[in-house]
Amino acid sequence: MAPDPASFRSDEPQRPNRPLDAAAAAPGALAGLKVLDLSRVLAGPWAGQLLADLGADVVKVERPGLGDDTRTWGPPWLKDAEGRDTSDAAYFFCANRNKRSVAIDLADPAGAALVRRLAAQADVVLENFKVDGLKACGLDHATLCAAHPRLIYCSITGFGQTGPYAPRAGYDFLIQGMGGLMSVTGRADGEQGAGPQKVGVALTDVMTGLYATIGVLAALAHRERSGCGQHIDLALLDVQVAALANQTANHLIGGTVPRRMGNAHPNIVPYQDFPTADGDMILAIGNDGQFARFCAVAGRPEWAADERYASNAARVANRAALIPLLRQATVMRSTAEWIAALESEAVPCGPINRIDQVFADPQVIARGLRVDLPHPLAGSVPGVANPIRLSATPVTYRSAPPRLGQDTAEVLADWLGEVAADGSA
Structure with missing residues (x-):
């Protein structure tokens, strides 16, 4: 029919x-x-x-x-x-x-x-x-x-x-x-x-x-x-x-009410954007070894030995003091220079791409x-x-x-x- x-x-x-x-x-x-x-x-x-x-x-x-x-x-x-x-x-x-x-x-x-x-x-x-x-x-x-x-x-x-x-x-x-x-x-x-x-x-x-x-x-x-x-x-x-993931866990377990932090992370430091000589880049440092390697590349190995910054928990507690120091260092080189230097030391970092740049990225193409x-x-x-x-x-x-x-x-x-x-x- x-x-x-x-x-x-x-x-x-x-x-x-x-x-x-x-x-x-x-x-x-x-x-x-x-x-x-x-x-x-x-x-x-x-x-x-x-x-x-x-x-x-x-x-x-x-x-x-x-x-x-x-x-x-x-x-x-x-x-x-x-x-x-x-x-x-x-x-x-x-x-x-x-x-x-x-x-x-x-x-x-x-x-x-x-x-x-x-x-x-x-x-x-x-x-x-x-x-x-x-x-x-x-x-x-x-x-x-x-x-x-x-x-x-x-x-x-x-x-x-x-x-x-x-x-x-x-x-x-x-x-x-x-x-x-x-x-x-x-x-x-x-x-x-x-x-x-x-x-x-x-x-x-x-x-x-x-x-x-x-x-x-x-x-x-x-x-x-x-x-x-x-x-x-x-x-x-x-x-x-x-999908709020760690933010709900922070509240339900830690008793805190998460707030807006821009590009910063509530549980990890440094894990945000930083200015460079010609723009911005992202540092996504997830452990103390990566932080120590970053400090060495930045020419400031003493930061990794400082008890205020030696561990992630200490860096989170002292975020307000550490982040301005890092910003003063990152503006001294271009984004490309930082990425080349940090990638060679296995420090997670990257650019902030526009969508047209995403589709021109060699990894995306590959x-x-x-x-x-x-x-x-x-x-x-x-x-x-x-x-x-x-x-x-x-x-x-x-x-x-x-x-x-x-x-x-x-x-x-x-x-x-x-x-x-x-x-x-």
């Missing part, structure tokens, strides 16, 4: 996503896994992209005519082969590689029914609607998991499925503030420019996507043993609090962290490689992030064995 054409609409000619080459066609670690991605923006799509990179068939359901919110979050926009702006913002391309896009209207009963049928074929459903936001469509976890006990259903929300804040919408910036990250990010009180500061990327969303992926893989392992799926309840706030994938409008589109290096089942780069709805007919044929009303497949 062909689906009602009112329930879906493709904004692109229907065409399959083809593997880029023979290596890309090799099965990934998650080959054969079917993921229905109902999420949008970043946290859910990040998880979907990671599962797709590992070989899963990830089908992204988008609103006809609109698509994922991030398609409109520009500029900048992807440019076509003639240099003209397309309708897709650069933001969209960071989290939707290796997926197939279907355009289906969940508000249309026929569209919701079609997605329920796709869910019946899926191993995993990802969604980041508000709590009970999919209930009216019959796409909530209780309904789908009751009908399909092997289904793994991952819900990503701002505050989780329970608790007084559960009905609220949650965005990364909001959660960075509520979850404590901004209280420890930014210049210290009393310094020029002091005040809470968000991280320069939507880090809570990215971490939530990673936790979601881990949760899905754990649920798959459980299903392999038990035959049963389960519901994963993942909240941005929970992730942000968990690791192949930029990937370029064919795109029907732009010719090719650049992206960032997946950092997971698997020896037997490497990550594959099969396709660029899709145009809205380009794979609707193909997915209906693959997953449901159907053709669209116009006969395409």
